[in-house]
Amino acid sequence: MSALTLKNISKIYASRPGALSRLFQASARKRQGFQALNDVSLTVEHGEFFGLLGPNGAGKTTMISILAGLAQASSGSASVCGYDVVSQYKQARRSLGVVPQELVYDPFFTVRETLRLQSGYFGLRNNDDWIDEILANLGLADKAENNMRALSGGMKRRVLVAQALVHRPPVIILDEPTAGVDVDLRRTLWEFISRLNKEGHTILLTTHYLEEAEALCGRIAMLKSGRVVALDTTQSLLARVGGNDLEDAFVRIMHSDNALEVLA
Numbered sequence: 513m514s515a516l517t518l519k520n521i522s523k524i525y526a527s528r529p530g531a532l533s534r535l536f537q538a539s540a541r542k543r544q545g546f547q548a549l550n551d552v553s554l555t556v557e558h559g560e561f562f563g564l565l566g567p568n569g570a571g572k573t574t575m576i577s578i579l580a581g582l583a584q585a586s587s588g589s590a591s592v593c594g595y596d597v598v599s600q601y602k603q604a605r606r607s608l609g610v611v612p613q614e615l616v617y618d619p620f621f622t623v624r625e626t627l628r629l630q631s632g633y634f635g636l637r638n639n640d641d642w643i644d645e646i647l648a649n650l651g652l653a654d655k656a657e658n659n660m661r662a663l664s665g666g667m668k669r670r671v672l673v674a675q676a677l678v679h680r681p682p683v684i685i686l687d688e689p690t691a692g693v694d695v696d697l698r699r700t701l702w703e704f705i706s707r708l709n710k711e712g713h714t715i716l717l718t719t720h721y722l723e724e725a726e727a728l729c730g731r732i733a734m735l736k737s738g739r740v741v742a743l744d745t746t747q748s749l750l751a752r753v754g755g756n757d758l759e760d761a762f763v764r765i766m767h768s769d770n771a772l773e774v775l776a
């Protein structure tokens with residue numbers, strides 16, 4: 513049983529025609545909606561540090577939303593630790609910690625209250641020992657009693673990471689966790705995430721910092737316009753596509769018409 517499985521996943525966002533397009537009768541194609549994912553199949557095994565890369569709008573967040581139960585696939589199936597994300601939603605969600613891309617937080621709570629509240633969503637009382645450990649590992653120990661609205665952007669992002677970890681999920685998904693954060697947090701964060709990975713947690717990471725992906729990810733999938741156009745170990749991708757580094761390989765793959773040649 514794999515940590516994450518996507519089988520022939522497609523996602524079409526329904527179009528919501530505005531008054532103008534209703535007036536001028538939008539074309540049939542536009543009425544059909546927007547296809548964000550197109551027949552995506554991939555598997556992430558337990559213990560992997562897996563990178564999901566792609567340009568803006570490629571479908572990365574859509575894929576993560578489907579795995580987290582925040583969006584429903586139009587067709588295909590997905591599971592987390594063998595639990596179907598639709599029919600076994602609770603078990604699937606419990607197996608997963610997601611660090612979202614947007615800074616979402618409740619401005620009325622302190623950091624500790626935020627983490628206790630999040631623990632409560634998973635039915636966890638008396639979770640303070642683990643909360644303290646997470647806070648210490650993310651350099652947040654001295655902010656525990658601070659109000660969320662008084663934190664800097666980077667500190668808020670650390671709390672989002674902490675929130676994803678309160679229920680000790682075996683699988684952790686990080687959607688661009690280092691966007692707009694300083695070098696210190698990057699290092700602290702990667703040390704902590706790498707440690708969690710070494711302890712057996714499966715990590716799926718999306719990032720536009722390709723040097724991070726190259727250093728951390730054992731295997732990489734690249735999405736382009738909703739399709740998987742490359743899927744292999746980082747080393748094999750680099751060897752097969754050529755170029756100096758992953759950024760070079762990424763640009764070559766994204767500009768290649770025959771992207772399927774780099775599918776393992």
Ligand SMILES: Nc1ncnc2c1ncn2[C@@H]1O[C@H](COP(=O)(O)OP(=O)(O)OP(=O)(O)O)[C@@H](O)[C@H]1O
Binds near residue numbers: 547573
């Ligand atoms: N709720 C929605 N309704 C309609 N279209 C959407 C919705 N969410 C995403 N899309 C569209 O689906 C496509 C894929 O978006 P998605 O956010 O998954 O891309 P991404 O790869 O995560 O991009 P980025 O790197 O910019 O975060 C985009 O064209 C986006 O505009």
